[in-house]
Amino acid sequence: MKNIGSSSFLSIIKDNGIYGIVGAIIFAVVIPIVLAVVLGGKRKSKPRGVPVQVGGESGFAMRNARSAKLVEVPWEGATTLASLFEQSCKRHQQAKCLGTRKLIAKDFVTASDGRKFEKLHLGEYQWETYSQIFDRVCNFASGLLKIGHDVDTRAAIFSESRAEWLIAFQGFFRQNITVVTIYASLGDDALIHSLNETQVSTLVCDSKQLKKLAAISSSLPSIKNIIYFDDEDSANDASANQKISEWKISSFTEVEVLGKNNPAQPNLPIKKDIAVIMYTSGSTGLPKGVMMSHGNIVATAAAVMTVIPQIGNKDLYLAYLPLAHVFELAAETVMLTAGAGIGYGSALTLTDTSNKIKKGTKGDASMLQPTLMAAVPAILDRVRDGVLKKVDEKGGIVKKLFNIAYKRRLVAIQGSWFGAWGLETLLWDALVFKKIRSILGGDIRFMLCGGAPLSGDTQRFINICMGAPIGQGYGLTETCAGAAFSEADDTSVGRVGPPLPCCYIKLVSWEEGGYTTSDKPLPRGEVVVGGASVTAGYYNNDLKTEEVYKVDESGMRWFYTGDIGRFHADGCLEIIDRKKDIVKLQHGEYVSLGKVEAALMSSNFVENIMVHADPFNNFCVALVVPSRQSLEEWANAAGIKYNDFSELCDKTEAKNEVQQSLIKAAKTAKLEKFEIPAKIHLLPDPWTPESGLVTAALKLKREQLKAKFKGELEKLYK
Numbered sequence: 001m002k003n004i005g006s007s008s009f010l011s012i013i014k015d016n017g018i019y020g021i022v023g024a025i026i027f028a029v030v031i032p033i034v035l036a037v038v039l040g041g042k043r044k045s046k047p048r049g050v051p052v053q054v055g056g057e058s059g060f061a062m063r064n065a066r067s068a069k070l071v072e073v074p075w076e077g078a079t080t081l082a083s084l085f086e087q088s089c090k091r092h093q094q095a096k097c098l099g100t101r102k103l104i105a106k107d108f109v110t111a112s113d114g115r116k117f118e119k120l121h122l123g124e125y126q127w128e129t130y131s132q133i134f135d136r137v138c139n140f141a142s143g144l145l146k147i148g149h150d151v152d153t154r155a156a157i158f159s160e161s162r163a164e165w166l167i168a169f170q171g172f173f174r175q176n177i178t179v180v181t182i183y184a185s186l187g188d189d190a191l192i193h194s195l196n197e198t199q200v201s202t203l204v205c206d207s208k209q210l211k212k213l214a215a216i217s218s219s220l221p222s223i224k225n226i227i228y229f230d231d232e233d234s235a236n237d238a239s240a241n242q243k244i245s246e247w248k249i250s251s252f253t254e255v256e257v258l259g260k261n262n263p264a265q266p267n268l269p270i271k272k273d274i275a276v277i278m279y280t281s282g283s284t285g286l287p288k289g290v291m292m293s294h295g296n297i298v299a300t301a302a303a304v305m306t307v308i309p310q311i312g313n314k315d316l317y318l319a320y321l322p323l324a325h326v327f328e329l330a331a332e333t334v335m336l337t338a339g340a341g342i343g344y345g346s347a348l349t350l351t352d353t354s355n356k357i358k359k360g361t362k363g364d365a366s367m368l369q370p371t372l373m374a375a376v377p378a379i380l381d382r383v384r385d386g387v388l389k390k391v392d393e394k395g396g397i398v399k400k401l402f403n404i405a406y407k408r409r410l411v412a413i414q415g416s417w418f419g420a421w422g423l424e425t426l427l428w429d430a431l432v433f434k435k436i437r438s439i440l441g442g443d444i445r446f447m448l449c450g451g452a453p454l455s456g457d458t459q460r461f462i463n464i465c466m467g468a469p470i471g472q473g474y475g476l477t478e479t480c481a482g483a484a485f486s487e488a489d490d491t492s493v494g495r496v497g498p499p500l501p502c503c504y505i506k507l508v509s510w511e512e513g514g515y516t517t518s519d520k521p522l523p524r525g526e527v528v529v530g531g532a533s534v535t536a537g538y539y540n541n542d543l544k545t546e547e548v549y550k551v552d553e554s555g556m557r558w559f560y561t562g563d564i565g566r567f568h569a570d571g572c573l574e575i576i577d578r579k580k581d582i583v584k585l586q587h588g589e590y591v592s593l594g595k596v597e598a599a600l601m602s603s604n605f606v607e608n609i610m611v612h613a614d615p616f617n618n619f620c621v622a623l624v625v626p627s628r629q630s631l632e633e634w635a636n637a638a639g640i641k642y643n644d645f646s647e648l649c650d651k652t653e654a655k656n657e658v659q660q661s662l663i664k665a666a667k668t669a670k671l672e673k674f675e676i677p678a679k680i681h682l683l684p685d686p687w688t689p690e691s692g693l694v695t696a697a698l699k700l701k702r703e704q705l706k707a708k709f710k711g712e713l714e715k716l717y718k
C-alpha cells in the first residue's frame with residue numbers, strides 16, 4: 001500500500017500546457033474568491049445528538065437527533081441475520097450480490113536477495129445474484145446436516161474474507177448454529193483456546209490452513225468435521241490430510257452438492273439467540289469471546305444504513321478487511337441489507353501497484369470501481385503518505401499546483417459554502433485529483449472508517465483527494481461495532497459523530513484520571529454505551545462480563561468502554577484518551593501514552609512508536625521502528641557507514657537524530673517535558689499483525705510489545 005500514489009497528474013498538466021494552467025488558476029481561484037467574499041458565510045452546525053433521560057436519577061445520555069426511538073431493525077420482520085438475509089434476497093433477487101475475481105495466472109518473481117514473491121494475474125469480477133447466493137446458503141445449511149453436524153454444537157470459520165465465508169455464515173444461521181470467528185492472524189495458542197473453549201465441532205477454513213490444523217489436531221478434541229474452501233491448491237492440501245482419520249474432511253462444494261440433493265427444513269433462530277462468538281485479540285493474555293446476538297448485529301446494520309446516503313442496489317462495495325473483525329462484519333451486513341454488491345479483494349491486491357499484483361494487470365479497486373469502501377486509519381495514513389511522497393518526488397509545478405488545489409479545497413470544505421461545489425471543484429478534480437482517485441477505481445462516494453482513531457490531517461486529505469466524505473465510526477466488538485458514527489455532511493475532523501440510532505452514549509466521570517462530566521468547556525468522562533447493539537458479554541467469563549457490562553434500573557444494558565471522550569455542543573463525540581493507557585509517574589504526573597505517541601508519529605523518522613512509562617520513574621522512554629527510507633537517506637547524506645539496517649539502528653548517531661526529531665515533534669504538539677521520551681531504542685523490524693505485536697487494525701499490543709522487548713526497555717531505564 002505504500003506505493004499507492006502511482007502515476008501522478010503530470011500528464012494532464014502537459015496536455016493542457018502552461019497557458020491552460022494559468023488560465024485555469026485565474027478562473028478557478030480568483031473568481032471564486034471574489035464571489036465567496038461577496039456571497040460567503042459560514043455553515044451553521046446543526047445538532048446531531050441530543051440529550052435524553054434514561055435509566056434513573058443519574059441517567060443523562062446522548063441519542064441520535066434523527067431518531068427519538070432506538071432503531072432495532074431495518075424493516076419490520078428482519079429481527080435476525082437469517083430473516084434479514086432471506087428477506088433481502090427476496091427484495092433484490094436479480095441484483096449483484098457477491099463477486100469474486102477469477103485467477104488467470106500465478107507467477108513467482110525472485111528479488112535480488114533471492115526471496116521469492118507470488119504475483120497474481122486476476123481477471124474480472126464474476127458475480128452471483130442475491131437469489132443464487134440464497135440457494136447456495138440453503139444448500140450449505142442442508143449439507144451440514146447430511147455430513148452429520150450436530151446442531152446443538154457450534155461451528156467456527158477460520159479464513160480470510162471471501163464469498164464462501166458469508167455463504168457458510170448465513171448457512172449456519174439457517175440451522176440456528178452459533179458461529180465462532182477467529183482472526184486468521186491469531187497464533188496457534190489463541191486458535192486452540194477459542195475452539196476448545198466453545199467446543200466447536202465443525203470448522204470451516206481455507207485449504208491452506210489444513211496443514212497447520214493437522215499439526216495441532218491432538219489439541220483440538222472437540223472437532224469432528226472440517227470443511228475447506230476449494231481452490232486450485234486444495235487438491236494437494238486435502239489429500240495430504242486424509243491421514244487425520246478422526247476428522248471428517250469435506251470440501252465446500254461437496255457440502256453444497258450434498259445439501260442440494262438432500263434438502264432439509266430450516267431451523268431458524270430468534271432475536272436473542274447468539275449468532276456469533278467473536279474472539280478478539282485483546283491487548284493482554286488469551287483472546288476473549290464476545291457473544292453477539294442476532295438482535296445486536298441486526299441493530300447495528302439497521303442503524304448504519306441510515307448514515308450512508310442513498311445506499312442501495314447501485315452500490316458496489318470493495319471487501320478486503322478480515323470478516324473476523326466486527327467492523328468488516330458489520331459493514332458487509334449493511335451491504336446485504338441494502339442490496340448492494342460485495343466484491344472481494346485483499347489488502348495485498350488492492351491497487352494496481354499492490355505487492356501481489358502482477359505488473360501491468362489490474363488491482364481489485366480499479367477492476368471493481370467500487371462506490372463504497374471501508375478502511376482502517378493505518379491504511380488511509382499510508383495512502384496519504386504515498387500520495388504526498390509522489391507529489392514531493394515530482395516537485396516543481398506539480399507540487400505547487402497540488403498545494404494550491406489542496407488549499408483551495410480545504411478552504412471550500414471548511415468554510416464558505418460557495419467553493420464546496422461548482423466549477424472550481426470540477427476544475428481541480430480534472431486537473432489534480434482525478435488521477436489520484438483512479439487509484440481506488442475513481443467512483444468512491446463514501447468511505448467508512450473504523451477500528452482506531454483517524455487523525456484529522458488524514459481525514460481531510462482523503463476527503464479532498466478522494467472527493468468523498470468519510471464516515472468515521474466508533475465502536476468495539478462488545479458494542480457490535482455500533483456506537484457512534486459521523487455523518488456525511490459533517491465536515492469537521494477528529495470526531496466520531498453522534499450516537500448511532502441503535503444506542504445511547506453517556507459519559508461517566510473518572511475523577512482519578514482527572515476527567516469529569518462537569519469539566520468546562522465540554523463534559524468529559526469514560527464513554528459508556530447502552531442499547532440494542534450492546535452484546536451479551538464474554539463467553540465463559542462472568543467475572544469480566546460483570547466488570548464492564550452493567551444493567552440499570554430500567555433494564556438498559558450498558559458497556560463501559562474504557563475510552564475517555566467528550567461531547568461537543570452539537571452532540572458529537574470525540575475520543576480523547578484511553579483509561580488503560582494513562583500512567584502516573586513517580587512524581588504524580590499523568591502521561592497519556594496514546595496522546596504522546598500520536599504527537600511523535602508526526603516525525604518523519606517514525607514508522608511506529610511505543611511510549612513506555614512506569615510509576616517507579618519520573619521519565620518515559622520509547623521503542624521506535626524508524627522509517628527505513630528516511631533514516632537511510634539521512635545516514636547517506638551524513639556519510640554514516642553501515643552494513644545493514646539493523647546496524648544503522650544501533651548507531652548512537654542514528655538514535656540522536658531520531659531523538660532530536662521526536663523532541664521537535666513534541667514541542668510542536670506542546671507536550672510537557674515529562675511526556676517526551678528521555679531515552680529511545682531503535683528497532684529495525686516493522687510491527688505487523690502476523691508478528692502479534694499489533695492488532696489486525698494495527699493498534700499497538702502493549703503487553704506483547706513489553707514482553708518481547710523487555711530487555712531493551714530495562715536497558716533504557718539503566
Ligand SMILES: *[C@@H]1O[C@H](CO)[C@@H](O)[C@H](O)[C@H]1NC(C)=O
Pocket residue numbers: 192193196197219220
Ligand atoms: C480444553 O478445555 C478443557 C475444559 O473445558 C480443558 O480441561 C482442556 O485442558 C482444554 N484442552 C486444551 C488443549 O486446551
Ligand SMILES: *[C@@H]1O[C@H](CO)[C@@H](O)[C@H](O)[C@H]1NC(C)=O
Pocket residue numbers: 152176268269270273
Ligand atoms: C437456538 O439455539 C440455542 C442454543 O442451542 C437455543 O437455546 C435456542 O432455543 C434455539 N432457538 C430456537 C428458536 O430454537
